[in-house]
Amino acid sequence: MVTTNEHLLEVRDLVKYFPVSKGLVLQKVTGWIKAVDGVNFSIPKGETLGLVGESGCGKTTTSRLILLLEKATSGSILFQGKEVQTLRGEGLQEYRRSVQVVFQDPYSSLNPRMRVGDIISEPLVVNERLPKSAVRERVAELLEMVGLRADNASLFPHEFSGGQRQRLAIARSLSLHTDLIILDEPVSALDVSIRAQIMNLLMDLQTQLGLSYLLIAHDLGVVTCMSHVIAVMYLGKIVELAPAEKLATDPHHPYTQALFSAALPSHPDEYREEIILTGEVPSPLNPPAGCRFHPRCEKVINLCSEKEPVLKSMGENREIACHLF
Amino acid sequence: MMEGRTTNSTMLKIENLKTHFFTQKGRRVVKAVDGIDFSLAEGEILGLVGESGCGKTVTSLSILRLLPAAARIVSGRIILGGENLLEKSEKEMRKVRGKKVSMILQDPMVSLNPLFTIGDQIAEPLKLHKKLAGTELMDRVRSLLSAVNIPSAEIRRREYPHQMSGGMRQRIVGAIAISCEPKLIIADEATTNLDLTIQAQYLKLLKEIQERNRLSMIFITHNFGIVARMCDHVAVMYAGKIMEKAPVREIFNSPAHPYTEALLGSVPGVDYNEERLITIEGQPPDLADLPGGCSFHPRCEKATDRCRVELPPEFKLAENHHSRCWLCEK
Numbered sequence: 001m002v003t004t005n006e007h008l009l010e011v012r013d014l015v016k017y018f019p020v021s022k023g024l025v026l027q028k029v030t031g032w033i034k035a036v037d038g039v040n041f042s043i044p045k046g047e048t049l050g051l052v053g054e055s056g057c058g059k060t061t062t063s064r065l066i067l068l069l070e071k072a073t074s075g076s077i078l079f080q081g082k083e084v085q086t087l088r089g090e091g092l093q094e095y096r097r098s099v100q101v102v103f104q105d106p107y108s109s110l111n112p113r114m115r116v117g118d119i120i121s122e123p124l125v126v127n128e129r130l131p132k133s134a135v136r137e138r139v140a141e142l143l144e145m146v147g148l149r150a151d152n153a154s155l156f157p158h159e160f161s162g163g164q165r166q167r168l169a170i171a172r173s174l175s176l177h178t179d180l181i182i183l184d185e186p187v188s189a190l191d192v193s194i195r196a197q198i199m200n201l202l203m204d205l206q207t208q209l210g211l212s213y214l215l216i217a218h219d220l221g222v223v224t225c226m227s228h229v230i231a232v233m234y235l236g237k238i239v240e241l242a243p244a245e246k247l248a249t250d251p252h253h254p255y256t257q258a259l260f261s262a263a264l265p266s267h268p269d270e271y272r273e274e275i276i277l278t279g280e281v282p283s284p285l286n287p288p289a290g291c292r293f294h295p296r297c298e299k300v301i302n303l304c305s306e307k308e309p310v311l312k313s314m315g316e317n318r319e320i321a322c323h324l325f
Numbered sequence: 326m327m328e329g330r331t332t333n334s335t336m337l338k339i340e341n342l343k344t345h346f347f348t349q350k351g352r353r354v355v356k357a358v359d360g361i362d363f364s365l366a367e368g369e370i371l372g373l374v375g376e377s378g379c380g381k382t383v384t385s386l387s388i389l390r391l392l393p394a395a396a397r398i399v400s401g402r403i404i405l406g407g408e409n410l411l412e413k414s415e416k417e418m419r420k421v422r423g424k425k426v427s428m429i430l431q432d433p434m435v436s437l438n439p440l441f442t443i444g445d446q447i448a449e450p451l452k453l454h455k456k457l458a459g460t461e462l463m464d465r466v467r468s469l470l471s472a473v474n475i476p477s478a479e480i481r482r483r484e485y486p487h488q489m490s491g492g493m494r495q496r497i498v499g500a501i502a503i504s505c506e507p508k509l510i511i512a513d514e515a516t517t518n519l520d521l522t523i524q525a526q527y528l529k530l531l532k533e534i535q536e537r538n539r540l541s542m543i544f545i546t547h548n549f550g551i552v553a554r555m556c557d558h559v560a561v562m563y564a565g566k567i568m569e570k571a572p573v574r575e576i577f578n579s580p581a582h583p584y585t586e587a588l589l590g591s592v593p594g595v596d597y598n599e600e601r602l603i604t605i606e607g608q609p610p611d612l613a614d615l616p617g618g619c620s621f622h623p624r625c626e627k628a629t630d631r632c633r634v635e636l637p638p639e640f641k642l643a644e645n646h647h648s649r650c651w652l653c654e655k
Contacts, residue, residue, distance in 0.1 A: 054521060054522060054523075163608070164608075192548075193605035193609075194608075195591065196591035196592075196605075197604045197606075199593070199602055200601055219593075221592065221594050225602070259521060259522060261525075262521045262524065264550020264553065265554055266553065266592065268552075268553045268554075274525075274529075276525050276526055276529055277525075277526070280523065
């Protein structure tokens, strides 16, 4: 067990380049897609880190690297102080048990041919040798934990609505006394009224079980509401990282400012300074030189196209990568 | 285009529209749209809000009469510029679709044909409805492309949808929608697939086009942020009925229906700082087997015995503000 001050997960200089190759037989690598390019963050025990950014900025690749579903090009991933990429055998199994994931679409993440009880207990059966009665008991406990009835275990996924399915996915991720859950867009496929139910459930479970979350979402409202710390990504890099409330009320980086100004108002009379970015996110195959945001930035200076800004601490737990600061 | 009308002339009026789906043997009737009324003035934007399956899209498809075979408009009138669309023949309807009423759908990859250049696709309705050809047609295509902020129109019009980003594709769909200067545009979840900064760009563009051409628009969405940003009036739908309709400020300041209130409360804003979100317990009902009385009563915190038995009529609270809830009875 870790003490409260220690970081449960720490990611240092994480890099993932995907090769782009040409030719059918003699494949030649012609370029690299820089999906994740030097990302640093840490998640303390019992807290949530929100990762926001537009599509293609490397949020999901980052989560896949942490889950060891992709091999990182370089960098380190420390879980409870230990590097996980070199783990083998017993240690690797232990890590896989502690880190679980909930995906966006509960229609494709649950096997339609398995009964709910089997879906939820599969991680238990694979990882722990428990007698059948203990498994059944645990399944009932998990179902009740996520707000479903214990006798639902004999049903199939198609008998549940979208929100209930997401509850099942959460129950499955909790079956092994998990420490860290990666939530990849956990509510974006759900209806508005159901969304709030699932968000409350996730927050309640966090307090009850002391879970840590890595929350990936594009909805700023959801991220602000659920996270302790938010990291904003743009083209494979973190441009700003700060406690959720500070980031939402007082964004510093020009990209964060534009992103939060693009978030829709919650009232028609709400005044919001409109920063409409021109253009689109450039291709990660050939990102702009210097600061990757400079072609779309309103406050661009000469230095921006020449030198790449590094993430530096601004005090008050805020880190920012911009030449203006 | 200004046509010398007064500002308040009604563009679209829907009266008691009922669109039901019938299963093959007619045993089950799904009441997707079950008696809705609303009207839309010229140059006005109406937001049609609700959860999935509440009948928003079926309403818009009923206006264009593009319903699937299993659906039938059981009763009602849809009056566009003085004409009842439900009395028109299929041939006459073709002159309405794309010319008087056009639509922007959610996924531009599906609504654009991958085998034709975008220039061809923008030209198609112009050839059909405006009988344009030759250089006149090409000039119009180019001007439409620049109207939706697509640079280097001459090169772009020869390209295919897959060569463009999602935001650009959705702008092309917008160009097709305005090509024949329609009076009404229905945007069905038009920005749901777009990224945040691209969504902001697109909404700004739509608003500019709408104001320039004095278009009427119906924005179908589940996102109250879009409603707050874009709409003049709001209609909140639940289980095939309009629960509340009002000017946009009144909906946000003083929602009268418990469903509207709960829906507004369950949306986390960027400036949200409450510990817990307000939730609406339970699930939306099965449209083939609606609960008796008010269809929202099983999920309503304020439900009374009367709500379980009697269907509330539409109560008028103020000019333009109506609510279907017994609590609003005076």
